[in-house]
Amino acid sequence: MVASRGNNSSPARIPALGLRVIVLILVSIVLMYLDHRQNHLDGIRRGIGAAVYPVRLLVDAPVRFWAWLGESTTSRNELELELGRLQAERLLTNARLQRLTALEAENARLRALLEARTRVRDEVRVAEIMAVDANPYEHNLVIDIGTRDGVYDGQAIVDANGVVGQVIETGIMTSQAVLISDADHALPVEVNRNGLRTIAVGTGEIDRLDLPFLPNNADIRAGDLLVTSGLGGAFPSGYPVAVVDSVTRMPSEPFADVSATPSAALDQVREVMLVWSAPPVAPEDDVEEDSE
Amino acid sequence: MSRAERRLPVLITLLVGLMLSIMPLPDSAEPFRPDWLALLLIFWAMQLPRSWSVGTAWIVGVVLDVSYGTLLGQHAVALCVIVFITVRFHLLMRVFPLSQLTLTVFALLALYQFILFWINGVAGVTAPSITYWAPVITGTLLWPFFHMFLSGIRFRPSSGA
Incomplete structure (x- = not known):
C-alpha cells in the first residue's frame, strides 16, 4: 500500500488518497454496471462467496448448536408422542x-x-437453510449446497407443501435463493381445477401472493389451488404453489384483485428440496399441444 | 511491535463485524441492525488512517456485497466514500468531543445509507419502507459505547500506543 511509510501519528496528508478513492469508485461503477447488465461476475462472486463460507458456518454454528441441544434434551414422552x-x-x-x-x-x-x-420423475435433493440473513429487504435465503453438488441458477426449490422459491446465485458450497414472496419474483401458475393459466407475483409479504393479470370474468374463486404450470421453464409443472384466498371483482377495473396464500410455510422451513427437473422437451415432441 | 501484530486487532474486529452483519435476527429487530462494518471502518480510518483507509473499505464492501447478494460494488462505493471523508478529516475528528463526533458519525451513516439507496434507485430495486433509515439511528446511538469499547482495544497498554 502506498501509505506504508511513516508512523500513524505523523499529521501529514495521506499520499494519493484522492486518486485512490477515485480509482476505486470507478472500478466499483464498472463492476456494478457489469453485474447489473450481464452475469460476467459470477466467478468472482463465487470465489468471494467461498472465502466467506467459514464466516457463515461460524455464524450458523450457535443456532445449530441450540437446535441440537433442543433435540437431545427432548423428553422421552414427547418423543413417543411424536413417534x-x-x-x-x-x-x-x-x-x-x-x-x-x-x-x-x-x-x-x-x-x-x-x-x-x-413425464420423467424429477430428481430431488434435500438442502438445509443456513441461519444467515441475506439482504433484509428481499426475501432471500442461503442454502448449504452449491455448484459442487450440481446446483444451477434458476433451479426450483420446494418443501413438503409446495414451491418455496428458486436459486438465484450459486456458490461452490452455498447458494442463494429467492422466495416466491419476494416483490421481484413472478411465477407462471395454473389453477388446478380448470387449468386456467396466469402468473403469481410476490408481494414482499411472506404470506401473500398476487395474481394481477386475471380479467374480471376469469373462472377463479377462493379455495382454488394454484400449481406450477411449467411454462416459464424454470419450474417443473405440477407442484402446488398457493391457495386463492380472496377474489375481488371491481367492475371499474379491467383486472380482478386476486390474492393467494403460499402453500409452503415460507418463514418456517428449515429443510428444503432442490428439484432437478427433466431436461426440456425437444421441439419434435410438441404432440401435447396439438392434441389439445 | 511487528506489523502483523498491529494489524491483528483490526482484522479481528472486522471479522466480528462481518459476523454481526450476517447474523440472523428476529424479524422485528432486523431493520434496526446497525451497519457494524461502517462503524468499524470509520473508527479505524480515524485512528490509523495510513494502514486502514479506502482500500480496506473497498474490499470489505465487496465482501459485504457478496454476503448480501446486492449489486457487486454497491457497498464498496458507499464505504469508500465515507472512509475517504473520515480519513480526510481524521485529525479534526480526533479532537472532537464525543458528542460532536457522534453527530459527525450520524452524518456519515446517513450519507452511507443514502448512497446505497441511490444506487438501488438507479438499478431499479424496489424502494424500501421508512425503516430503511433505521440503521442510521441505531448506529448513531451505539457510537459512544462503540467508540469507548474500541478505544479500549486500541490504547491497551500492551499495544504500546
Whole structure:
C-alpha cells in the first residue's frame, strides 16, 4: 500500500488518497454496471462467496448448536408422542402413495395413447437453510449446497407443501435463493381445477401472493389451488404453489384483485428440496399441444 | 511491535463485524441492525488512517456485497466514500468531543445509507419502507459505547500506543 511509510501519528496528508478513492469508485461503477447488465461476475462472486463460507458456518454454528441441544434434551414422552404421530402420518401417506402408483401407471398409459412423452420423475435433493440473513429487504435465503453438488441458477426449490422459491446465485458450497414472496419474483401458475393459466407475483409479504393479470370474468374463486404450470421453464409443472384466498371483482377495473396464500410455510422451513427437473422437451415432441 | 501484530486487532474486529452483519435476527429487530462494518471502518480510518483507509473499505464492501447478494460494488462505493471523508478529516475528528463526533458519525451513516439507496434507485430495486433509515439511528446511538469499547482495544497498554 502506498501509505506504508511513516508512523500513524505523523499529521501529514495521506499520499494519493484522492486518486485512490477515485480509482476505486470507478472500478466499483464498472463492476456494478457489469453485474447489473450481464452475469460476467459470477466467478468472482463465487470465489468471494467461498472465502466467506467459514464466516457463515461460524455464524450458523450457535443456532445449530441450540437446535441440537433442543433435540437431545427432548423428553422421552414427547418423543413417543411424536413417534406415534409420525407413524399415523406414514400410514396415511403410504395409503395415498398406493393410489398414486396406480394413477401414475394409468397416466403413463394414457399418455402413451396420446403418443406424448412420459413425464420423467424429477430428481430431488434435500438442502438445509443456513441461519444467515441475506439482504433484509428481499426475501432471500442461503442454502448449504452449491455448484459442487450440481446446483444451477434458476433451479426450483420446494418443501413438503409446495414451491418455496428458486436459486438465484450459486456458490461452490452455498447458494442463494429467492422466495416466491419476494416483490421481484413472478411465477407462471395454473389453477388446478380448470387449468386456467396466469402468473403469481410476490408481494414482499411472506404470506401473500398476487395474481394481477386475471380479467374480471376469469373462472377463479377462493379455495382454488394454484400449481406450477411449467411454462416459464424454470419450474417443473405440477407442484402446488398457493391457495386463492380472496377474489375481488371491481367492475371499474379491467383486472380482478386476486390474492393467494403460499402453500409452503415460507418463514418456517428449515429443510428444503432442490428439484432437478427433466431436461426440456425437444421441439419434435410438441404432440401435447396439438392434441389439445 | 511487528506489523502483523498491529494489524491483528483490526482484522479481528472486522471479522466480528462481518459476523454481526450476517447474523440472523428476529424479524422485528432486523431493520434496526446497525451497519457494524461502517462503524468499524470509520473508527479505524480515524485512528490509523495510513494502514486502514479506502482500500480496506473497498474490499470489505465487496465482501459485504457478496454476503448480501446486492449489486457487486454497491457497498464498496458507499464505504469508500465515507472512509475517504473520515480519513480526510481524521485529525479534526480526533479532537472532537464525543458528542460532536457522534453527530459527525450520524452524518456519515446517513450519507452511507443514502448512497446505497441511490444506487438501488438507479438499478431499479424496489424502494424500501421508512425503516430503511433505521440503521442510521441505531448506529448513531451505539457510537459512544462503540467508540469507548474500541478505544479500549486500541490504547491497551500492551499495544504500546
